[in-house]
Amino acid sequence: MNNNNRQYGICGVYCGQCPNGNGRVKMMAMELKRLVDTTRYNWVKEVIKSFNFDEFRKGLEWFSQA
Structure with missing residues (x-):
């Protein structure tokens, strides 16, 4: 498998x-978690x-964490 193929998920979408693949879901979940915790x-x-x-x-x- 060459390096170009590693940029595509098993779903066939470019990561x-x-x-989810580029980390935006994780980043947004972390931010929402922080806001929920700090605003109690x-x-x-x-x-x-x-x-x-x-x-x-x-x-x-x-x-x-995902």
Whole structure:
């Protein structure tokens, strides 16, 4: 496999154009996680029972590590 082929994902899309492949999803998740933590949105779980804040926070953590 030459170096040019490594720039394409298994989906066939050029990684530099894909938000997941070029790191944009990770960057945005990290930024949202930082904002949620610094503005202390953990009160949401007490006020809005239909929103699972802990699972939301786990999702942000997962995307920021991916």
